[in-house]
Amino acid sequence: xxxxxLNIPIKEDFSFKSIxxxxxxxxxxxxAVSVLAMLAMFAIGVITYLIHGHHAYGVTRExxxxxxxxxxxxxxxxxxxxxxxxxxxxxxxxxxxxxxxKRAIFGSIVTIMAGFAVxxxxxxxxxxxxxxxxxxxxxxxxxxxxxxxxGLYLTFMIIEFYFLLNNDMKKAKIFGLTGLLVGLAAHSNLxxxxxxxxxxxxxxxxxxxxxxxxxxxxTGIYLSFIVMGFRYKLNFDQKVKxxxxxxxxxxxxxxxxxxxxxxxKLLTDMYGGMPNRAEVAHHMLHTAPFWAEVIFAMLIPFLxxxxxFGRSPKLMVFASLIGMVGIFFMRYxxxxxxxxxxxxxxxxxxxxxxxxxxxxxxxxxxIMISLGGLGLxxxxxxxxxxxxxxxxxx
Amino acid sequence: MARYGMALDYKNCINCKxxxxxxxxENGVELGAEKHRIWVGGNNPDGQWPLLDIASAxxxxxxxxxxxxxxxxxxxxxxxxYYDENHVVRVDAEKCILCSYCMNACPYDARYVDxxxxxIDKCTFCSDTRLARGETTTACQNTCPTKVRTFGDLDDxxxxxxxxxRTRDHFSLKAHLGTNPKLxxxx
Numbered sequence: 001x002x003x004x005x006l007n008i009p010i011k012e013d014f015s016f017k018s019i020x021x022x023x024x025x026x027x028x029x030x031x032a033v034s035v036l037a038m039l040a041m042f043a044i045g046v047i048t049y050l051i052h053g054h055h056a057y058g059v060t061r062e063x064x065x066x067x068x069x070x071x072x073x074x075x076x077x078x079x080x081x082x083x084x085x086x087x088x089x090x091x092x093x094x095x096x097x098x099x100x101x102k103r104a105i106f107g108s109i110v111t112i113m114a115g116f117a118v119x120x121x122x123x124x125x126x127x128x129x130x131x132x133x134x135x136x137x138x139x140x141x142x143x144x145x146x147x148x149x150x151g152l153y154l155t156f157m158i159i160e161f162y163f164l165l166n167n168d169m170k171k172a173k174i175f176g177l178t179g180l181l182v183g184l185a186a187h188s189n190l191x192x193x194x195x196x197x198x199x200x201x202x203x204x205x206x207x208x209x210x211x212x213x214x215x216x217x218x219t220g221i222y223l224s225f226i227v228m229g230f231r232y233k234l235n236f237d238q239k240v241k242x243x244x245x246x247x248x249x250x251x252x253x254x255x256x257x258x259x260x261x262x263x264x265k266l267l268t269d270m271y272g273g274m275p276n277r278a279e280v281a282h283h284m285l286h287t288a289p290f291w292a293e294v295i296f297a298m299l300i301p302f303l304x305x306x307x308x309f310g311r312s313p314k315l316m317v318f319a320s321l322i323g324m325v326g327i328f329f330m331r332y333x334x335x336x337x338x339x340x341x342x343x344x345x346x347x348x349x350x351x352x353x354x355x356x357x358x359x360x361x362x363x364x365x366x367i368m369i370s371l372g373g374l375g376l377x378x379x380x381x382x383x384x385x386x387x388x389x390x391x392x393x394x
Numbered sequence: 395m396a397r398y399g400m401a402l403d404y405k406n407c408i409n410c411k412x413x414x415x416x417x418x419x420e421n422g423v424e425l426g427a428e429k430h431r432i433w434v435g436g437n438n439p440d441g442q443w444p445l446l447d448i449a450s451a452x453x454x455x456x457x458x459x460x461x462x463x464x465x466x467x468x469x470x471x472x473x474x475x476y477y478d479e480n481h482v483v484r485v486d487a488e489k490c491i492l493c494s495y496c497m498n499a500c501p502y503d504a505r506y507v508d509x510x511x512x513x514i515d516k517c518t519f520c521s522d523t524r525l526a527r528g529e530t531t532t533a534c535q536n537t538c539p540t541k542v543r544t545f546g547d548l549d550d551x552x553x554x555x556x557x558x559x560r561t562r563d564h565f566s567l568k569a570h571l572g573t574n575p576k577l578x579x580x581x
Contacts, residue, residue, distance in 0.1 A: 065498060123491055124490075129472065132489045141495070143469065199465060342503070343503040354437060
């Protein structure tokens with residue numbers, strides 16, 4: 001270890017050359033090429049957006065939030081999830097989970113940075129936002145609280161990570177706990193962004209602010225399996241197996257709770273008699289992304305866990321990859337289903353039928369920026385593994 | 395200081411769309427079907443021929459409802475959406491960050507993106523055009539051939555709109571949402 005700027009311990013051999021130096025297995029080469037391709041797509045997507053503005057996106061007056069909002073949510077949920085998993089060890093003192101704390105906290109930093117990178121190209125005026133967020137804060141706005149708290153959260157996560165690197169566990173615990181609380185507040189406010197919409201009966205209410213915390217924990221556990229799977233190349237020693245078995249058992253419980261939540265949400269949506277809500281719920285049930293969410297994010301990983309009570313860590317790594325695909329659909333569905341029912345139910349131009357459902361499909365630019373966010377996230381994480389010692393300190 | 399509102403005798407609407415054109419002309423609204431501050435909505439008649447319910451196909455002119463408790467104002471993270479001194483819901487383009495939250499929160503689909511300023515635009519009751527010049531009517535009201543719209547101060551008991559609301563039954567759109575719109579549909 002060498003001491004870098006600001007007393008940050010950096011790996012002895014860290015250099016530009018060490019970043020390019022990796023085991024040249026087919027999977028690694030495939031991953032490296034994919035990440036480079038995704039970063040190139042990010043650049044192309046951003047340039048297209050800078051030239052054409054929101055016209056480069058598939059968003060419309062009736063469907064103003066598109067794929068980028070879903071991907072932003074995907075990343076910040078991942079960040080909160082990583083933060084919760086990281087806190088199990090270094091904040092709450094569960095010894096079994098301590099070995100993943102540093103890695104998870106680093107993961108929470110890179111995922112939220114990827115989220116910010118994506119949302120910067122969805123918000124029309126990000127610089128104006130930074131200025132007027134401070135000068136004229138809209139305190140009744142969930143977006144204001146969410147954005148401000150996430151900014152604070154990122155700061156606390158970075159400070160916590162700094163202390164973790166320096167093995168100052170006491171200070172790491174203080175900033176970890178503060179960061180976790182701020183992160184949970186930020187994240188439930190993100191749910192509140194949808195929960196406050198009284199015009200959108202499918203999303204209105206307390207469900208999303210609480211559900212977001214639950215699904216963040218689930219997401220964090222999937223990501224933990226993925227990063228640990230890569231770290232140990234699926235050859236887990238007993239200590240890692242214990243950690244992953246513990247996480248799998250928690251995951252089983254969380255998914256079961258999620259099934260319960262979702263079932264009641266759907267039942268009350270469909271049979272609660274709220275105007276418009278039942279129609280949207282029935283509409284949702286007939287769409288493929290909804291079933292992708294249920295099968296990939298919940299059913300498959302749940303079956304893998306209950307098969308032997310979480311004692312198949314290798315299988316769980318693959319189930320977690322599938323789970324993350326499902327989590328993406330979960331975020332996409334949340335955004336799309338909120339807007340799918342038109343607010344204007346009359347025809348506004350001649351020779352047109354009254355609108356029934358709002359159609360939306362992401363444009364190539366949106367897809368490129370989204371994949372770019374993923375590439376950015378993986379690249380940052382990879383550089384982090386080269387620069388910092390993310391394993392448990394002894 | 396006034397509390398501006400509008401009464402719409404909507405059954406008189408003949409869907410000539412002169413109001414839409416006048417609004418675009420007066421306020422410099424962008425061209426294009428998606429870019430509109432006001433609109434005339436229509437329904438296909440209910441029922442099947444020959445038992446069609448012609449009355450159900452009435453035209454419904456509409457726009458921003460200038461709600462007393464506007465969801466778009468509540469959700470704005472930078473207070474770019476504000477109530478001006480006449481209780482008109484306005485947007486300060488300089489503060490707007492184009493997060494589009496207000497577009498999602500507005501129950502009336504009354505907001506859209508102005509591509510020239512890259513900010514959210516909406517009906518202003520002609521505050522920065524006709525009212526600023528000292529006129530007392532909005533463009534849509536002034537042009538309407540069947541006098542559907544009556545614009546005025548709800549706090550002035552002698553105004554034409556106050557008289558109309560005193561003497562005619564009226565309703566508001568999506569009143570159950572508690573937004574307290576200041577657009578009143580006369581029945």
